[in-house]
Amino acid sequence: MKRHVSKHAVTIDTSKAKSNADVVRLCVKELGLVEFPLGRKELGCDIYWNEFCYNDNHATVGGRVNKFPGMEEVCSKMTLSRCLDIMRDLYPEDYDFYPCTWYLPAQYEDFCKEAEVKNAKKRKFKQTYIVKPYGGSSGEGIFLLKEPKNYISSYPSKRGTCHVAQEYVSNVYLIDDFKFDFRIYVVLKSLEPLEFHICKEGLARFSTVPYKRPTKKNIHESFMHLTNYSLNKRSKDFCHSEEEDEGSKRTLSSVMRRIDMDGKDSREVWENIELVVCKTIMAIVPEVKVAVHKTIITPGKTGPSFFQILGFDILLMDDLKPILLEVNSSPSLSMDSEEEVSPGVTKYVRSPKDEEVKFPLVRDTILLVLSPNKRKHCEKKRRKRLMHLKKLMSCNESVLSRTSSDVTTCVQMYEDGGEENVEDEEDEEVNQQMSELHLHMDLDCATNEMEEEKFETVPPDSDHKLQTQEGDLHNPDGDHEEALLEESCLKQLYPDPYQEECDQFHILGRVAKLYMNSLGVRKSAGMSSSSFRTFIRKCEFGKKGLTSASVDIMYLDLQRRWDNMNPDLSGLTLSFQAFLDACFEISKICFPAATKLEMLENFVGHCESHLCLRENED
């Protein structure tokens, strides 16, 4: 059956939203979106919401997709570490917020050597290491090591798995003796022009066994050392509490208040977290640009544009310095938590803390990425809905005692859509729902679409109250309605206010441009040997002493090194990461200077002028 959709309506495809569907559906109701739970093939939608990755949407021709192509890989433990390592090499003082990391088994020798050198300098506490499977998540397969060489003895059982080994941050800030980390949400709105926002509210996840610095005795206690919710929820000590500042999962703001109560300055902590986010985004954006560039869009069709909610896991050291642990490309947007209702029996129940954070996050993200006209349309619907809700609340105070999602559900209008003469039926249904709302306060409503006019439909038994507020109804854009909309939970970080701080880190963006410019016709495959040779020739590196033979050897070497480093991504071409290595090697030969950054800057400037690419274009 074809649905009738007004041309102003904002449409959303939730056919691949899966575990995100609940929270997205709340937003559908709140913003009056038109939801297509089974997808919309011919006409497409304004927004496509996927649970995991862009691949699910390769046929999309327009609209905005909530995942960037390739972001999953960019945020993987290895690629993220690699991006941050390179930035640390270039800007050692700025990129000191990520623990030193090695890729195993490929860098096992380096791991042992470097660890030995570092440990020799340490007097009191010897460094512990945390080893994580390359493709793992939710704390799975993670273990702690006191000695790097012990990796080999534990490795045979894990043969075939690649790991990252990382310096374990043992001097962490504790609350009531428990270790915790923050889940900070960041919205990457667009790459060109670059714009990203941070969510002002987030979550704090606590471990469930009081923390002690790692010793041989406690090194295996994952409920002490790991803060993952998915892991700790299995602990008998996991505490579900509805109180903001209690329990094993809390809101970020409640922890910040606690930090203030401890006599520290939470504002400074937050500013430092914002800087970590900015620097991390600057490190990964070049990779994401390359991935988007390589994505095959059906020839002759406009591709979609992308946005994404990212989840940053951040730990605080005992001096409150934030340390980035990882970036999640698909942070959980589930609003449920698993609770044991009787011994051995668990049940999913709505988690008010998750809802308090995730619903505004998704709602404001949707508003953020819409065109100004569509956003206005949604805001108008939202205001009307909230006005209506306010009136209903004044009709029956008992609504106030219900959770926001119950209330959201209660006031929804229902439209099946598409069938002729459906209006009368809908009005009847709206009336019936409203009556039930007042009689029973127990509606279960399946709304996909709201029409403005239908908000004029008033429950019969609330007539007298509504009439006393007639002015409100006929003044839909009045000031008091404006005041109903709380301000967005998202705060822009780039371009304003951090453009100046961030733009100094643009060098990798310029290298990414060289790479994209030099990819052959089959850009999705990566850089072939002939494209690499053409790049070298066009930049006239022959004149700077690079022979054709040395260029070919360099190409083969890098390809082999990267195959070895990450067999999952092996191919016959150069990835962007491998190309970056080539750039470092060539810049060392052709533009020797005191620092890596200086060499790379001279190299990039030289290439840009030979390839006629303007500097700092992005």
Ligand code: ADP
């Ligand atoms: P996963 O993707 O499997 O969740 P993480 O990198 O997030 O892996 O690590 C899981 C948990 O381990 C984190 O939530 C944190 O509590 C702890 N952790 C991870 N890395 C470190 C580290 N370098 N120092 C201290 N604790 C860490």
